[in-house]
Amino acid sequence: MPPTPDRNGLLFQGTPAAPGLAVGPLIVLEDEAVPNEAPASPAGLDPEAEAGRLRAAMSEAVAELAALLADLDAETAGIIEFQVAVLEDDALIDPALAALADGKNAAIAWRAALDTQIADYEAADDEYFRARASDLSDLKDRVLRHLSGRALPAQDLAGKVLTGRDLTPSRFLETDWTRGGGLALRQGSPSSHVAMLARARGVPMVVGLGDAELPDGGEALLDGESGLLIVDPSSAERAAFADRQAAARRVQAEEAAFRGKPAVTRDGTPVAVMINVADPAELDALDPNDCDGIGLVRSEFLFHRAGGLPDEEKQYRAYRRMLEWAEGRPVVIRTLDAGGDKPIAGLTMAEESNPFLGVRGLRLSLAHPEIFRVQLRALARAAPHGSLKIMLPMVTRPEELHAARRLFDQALKELQDEGTACAAAPMGMMVEVPAAAIAPELFAEADFFSIGSNDLTQYVTAAGRDIAAVAPLNDVSHPAMLKLITWLVGSARALGIEVSLCGDAGGEPSRIPALLGCGLRSLSVAPLALGRTKAAIAGIALGDAHG
Amino acid sequence: MEEASVLMTHAVGLHARPSVKLTKLAKTFTAHIELAVSEDGPWIDAKSIVRVMAAKAPKDTVLFFRAEGDDAGDAVSALTALVERDFDEGQADAANA
Numbered sequence: 001m002p003p004t005p006d007r008n009g010l011l012f013q014g015t016p017a018a019p020g021l022a023v024g025p026l027i028v029l030e031d032e033a034v035p036n037e038a039p040a041s042p043a044g045l046d047p048e049a050e051a052g053r054l055r056a057a058m059s060e061a062v063a064e065l066a067a068l069l070a071d072l073d074a075e076t077a078g079i080i081e082f083q084v085a086v087l088e089d090d091a092l093i094d095p096a097l098a099a100l101a102d103g104k105n106a107a108i109a110w111r112a113a114l115d116t117q118i119a120d121y122e123a124a125d126d127e128y129f130r131a132r133a134s135d136l137s138d139l140k141d142r143v144l145r146h147l148s149g150r151a152l153p154a155q156d157l158a159g160k161v162l163t164g165r166d167l168t169p170s171r172f173l174e175t176d177w178t179r180g181g182g183l184a185l186r187q188g189s190p191s192s193h194v195a196m197l198a199r200a201r202g203v204p205m206v207v208g209l210g211d212a213e214l215p216d217g218g219e220a221l222l223d224g225e226s227g228l229l230i231v232d233p234s235s236a237e238r239a240a241f242a243d244r245q246a247a248a249r250r251v252q253a254e255e256a257a258f259r260g261k262p263a264v265t266r267d268g269t270p271v272a273v274m275i276n277v278a279d280p281a282e283l284d285a286l287d288p289n290d291c292d293g294i295g296l297v298r299s300e301f302l303f304h305r306a307g308g309l310p311d312e313e314k315q316y317r318a319y320r321r322m323l324e325w326a327e328g329r330p331v332v333i334r335t336l337d338a339g340g341d342k343p344i345a346g347l348t349m350a351e352e353s354n355p356f357l358g359v360r361g362l363r364l365s366l367a368h369p370e371i372f373r374v375q376l377r378a379l380a381r382a383a384p385h386g387s388l389k390i391m392l393p394m395v396t397r398p399e400e401l402h403a404a405r406r407l408f409d410q411a412l413k414e415l416q417d418e419g420t421a422c423a424a425a426p427m428g429m430m431v432e433v434p435a436a437a438i439a440p441e442l443f444a445e446a447d448f449f450s451i452g453s454n455d456l457t458q459y460v461t462a463a464g465r466d467i468a469a470v471a472p473l474n475d476v477s478h479p480a481m482l483k484l485i486t487w488l489v490g491s492a493r494a495l496g497i498e499v500s501l502c503g504d505a506g507g508e509p510s511r512i513p514a515l516l517g518c519g520l521r522s523l524s525v526a527p528l529a530l531g532r533t534k535a536a537i538a539g540i541a542l543g544d545a546h547g
Numbered sequence: 548m549e550e551a552s553v554l555m556t557h558a559v560g561l562h563a564r565p566s567v568k569l570t571k572l573a574k575t576f577t578a579h580i581e582l583a584v585s586e587d588g589p590w591i592d593a594k595s596i597v598r599v600m601a602a603k604a605p606k607d608t609v610l611f612f613r614a615e616g617d618d619a620g621d622a623v624s625a626l627t628a629l630v631e632r633d634f635d636e637g638q639a640d641a642a643n644a
Contacts, residue, residue, distance in 0.1 A: 082563040082596075085570065091597035120601065128559040129603045135563070280558070314607060317556050 009221070009233035012209050014184065016227040017195040020204035021245045022161055022182030026220040026231060029164035029171075050106040051097055057106075057146035062087050064142065068173060076197060079169050083139055092117075107147045114140040131189045138168030157181070161220040161229075163209070167194050177203050182222040184209055184229045255531025259290050263534040265516070266541045272522040273533055274330070276502055280318055283325045286527055293329035295450065295524020296391070296502040297322060299336055299375065303344050309371060315378035323386025330387045332450065332502075332524075334430065335375055335404075337361045337393040340455075347371070356458070361394025361430075366403055376411040383423035391450060395429040398442045405445075430502075432456045437484050440491040449492050450524070453503025457481055476505040477514050489519035500524060509536035516540055549578075549619040552586070552611045553627040557634055561604035565634040570596040572629055578616030580626070584608050593626065 065084050069077055086092055095116065099109035114136055121133040159179035166188045175181075183198060188207030198205040204224030214231065221230040221241045230237055263271045274295030277283065302310040302318055310318075323331050338344045339352075339360025347368065352358035365372040379390055392404050405427055415422040431437050432452030437460075440449065453476050458464055460481055463473035475481070485501075492499040500522035505511040507529030515523065516537070525533045557565050573580050573593040581590040584604045591598040593612065604610065610630055614622045629635070 078564045078567070082567050085567050085596045086600075089570075089595050089597045091592070091595040117597075117601070121603075124603050126560065126603065126605050128562050129600075129605075132563065132600065284558070310607075313554065314556065 007234060009230040009237055010215075010218075012184075012212050012214070012229040012231070014206040014209040014227045014229060015190060016205075016224055017185075017188065017190040017207045018183075018198035018203060018205035018224050020182070020202055020224045021241065021248055022180060022204040022220075022222040022224070023241065023245070024159050024161045024181050024220060026184070026214060026216065026218045027157060027160040027162050028214060028216040029162055029167070045100075045103050045105060047100045047103065050100045050104070050109070053147060054093065054096060054100070054106040054110055054143075057110075057143045058087055058093065060146045061139065061142045076173060079135070079197070080173070083135055083169075086135070087139060087143075107144055110143060110147065111140060127189060131195075134166050134168060134188070134194065137166060138171070141168060161222050163214050169194050169197060172197050172203075177201055182206075182220075182224065184214070184220065184222055186210060186212075186214075251532070254535050258534040258538060259531035260287070261534065262292075263537045265537055266539060267543070269521070269542055271516065271537050272500070273530060273537070274332075274500070274502075274522070274524040275527045275530065276524050277322065277527070280322050280325075283322065288325055288327050288329060290530055291329070291527075292522075293326055293387070294322060294331040295500055295522070297331065297333040299333055300338060300344075303336060303338065303347070309347070309374075312374050312378045312381075315375060316381045319378060319382035319388070320385045323382055323388055326386055328387055330389055332389045332391050332428075332448075333379060334391040334393055335362065335372070335379075336365055339364050356455075356464070362392045362400055362404060363394055363396075366400060369407060372404075372407060373411060376408045377415060377422075379425065380408065380412050380415055380422040381420060383425045384421055388423075388425040389448060390425050390427045391448075392427065392429045393452070394433055394455075395431075395443065395446075396433045396435050398445070401427075401429060401443060401446060428497075430455075431488060431499075432459070434459050434484075437488050440488055440497075441495065444495050444497070446497060449488070449497055449499040451485060451488065451499065451501040451503065451520075453481075453485075453501055453505040455503075456484075457503070457505075460484065476503070476511055482514055482518055485515070485518040485520065493519070498522070507533050509533070512536045513540050516542060548613055548615050549623040550611070550613045551623045551627045552609050553630045555604065555608050555610050555630050556606065557630075557636065558606060560606045560608065561599065561602065561610070563600070564636065566596050566599045568634050569626065569629060570594055570599055572625060573622065576614070576616070576618045576622035576625070578614040578619040578622045580612065580614040580619075580622050582626075583611045583613075586611055 062084055065080050069080050096109040096113040099112060100106065118133045118136045121129055121136060124130045158176040159181045161182045161184055163184045165186050167183055167185060172194050182204035185207045186209050189195065190207060195205055204222050206222060206224060206227045206229055209229060218231040219233065221233050263273045265271065272292040274293045275291045276296040277294050278298045278301055302315055319333060339348045339358060340356045348364060349359045359367060379388065382388060392401065395401055408427060412422055412424060426447035428448030428450065429443060429446045430452040431449045432455035436443060437456060454465065457474055457476045461473050461478055463470040465471060465474050489499055501515060501520050502524035505515065506523035507525030509532055512533065523533060555561060570593065580593040582593040582599060583590045584602055591602055593599060612623045612626050
């Protein structure tokens, strides 16, 4: 550390792509792509000879990739296998061969052909397809390296923060990440293969840093959580970063230790910890053994996709997949909760003066029984595949619960008459409307209650979470909220109805003592919060007060 | 000519891994096999991963297959079955565990 006046570092803000904190020298990767200047190509290169060179370079690239395959996990191998399949497909090389016939140089023809395809993927609507552009760039560069006879740089990149336009998946794989390091890319995408690899390997990664001049060799602090890159930090910045790294390591170790174990308070009271799921794709990365089930499936995910409202088959498959994932653990699927801040084109009411107090949740479903019926049929068909529970949002009066139950019974009967496999399922409700929380005895027929703490808090405190100026008022620990939750838990117990909580508060360690203090013994949290929730629970002693 | 259509529910659509599986399977048949994302085409070679990926079929696309040749019937049923099995993603991991 030079004793020079300590100035703050240069800050570059990007988009987080893989969490974690990295420290190391910033290495600007040479744009190994290709010389921008076309190698001088005398008119009338022999197309046959050029095609031969191109094919040879492609075979070398395939051999190189195949060698990489040997010691890779299944996921990573899938990426390389894809690249090999693309390289072996004649459709890839056809446009380049056509250009060679005009006497073009192989490198130029190859680059032009691939650039067209890369641009096509970059223009895709779907982020997953957009992300394939980097696979094709990877192939392009690899083949070009072989065409030009340039070897891979022997530079040791381990433990460095690498920057460049984008990084190719194979380059990522060739790099030794065991000594730390990270990725700070000008372009790139959080959905790219490299981002996926980075998350799987725990390599911090930030994308979209833009055209800023990044100094080669400067000391870099990279924050994969916030997307911030600091170059040439001050000693204060460096120290703060080191503290965060130490804290993150502690938390990580702690969460890892708790995540896979059942949650128990320090004095031995078990607490069920389930997960909230907004998209079934999230489940792919999760082990069902880490949770006690899915406490909330936000079925809206099915309704936000292009192509209109989801049909019964599509819904059935999605629900069934989640039930199968849970391996017999309960899966609470909430019926469509549109409206409020979750509009759905063509379904929710436009221009409501106060959408949070309008036609949303079950109110909307009951207003559109033809749409609700499709969801209930899909749920009834999924029920035989696991432990399904159906949850109704925004229930305000018991008549609404009755109406939903009648519609579900009708759907079951229709399916049975058609000879379609189906089953009944418990039907419960969100408790998020204060009227329901205050008078839970009206809903004695509900099979379960789940406190929607996000909406309940905003209705009880008359303060929206999304309005910064009043956000501090929106507090689940407000004595009125705790009083209401205590009352609800006690009432539910007296009615013999199980009660859980599925709002964000359940996954916030600072809120958990108060929630357990209200008598709650079941929480449903974001999958990422599982470890910290269980860790927080383990630190709480309930004493005799609420056991 | 054998034809069939099937709804693809794979989470991210006809994307890298599913495309590899689909084209690999298609190549095991001698029939000429084509795929389209709409009933009226355009029809693309189901054995070419470059062309299959370029169709950029997202989740919940209905895939249409048609095939001509000795084993066309088997080819079409094998390919639709693969899509129906969600390209054996997910379940395969559980089975191997």
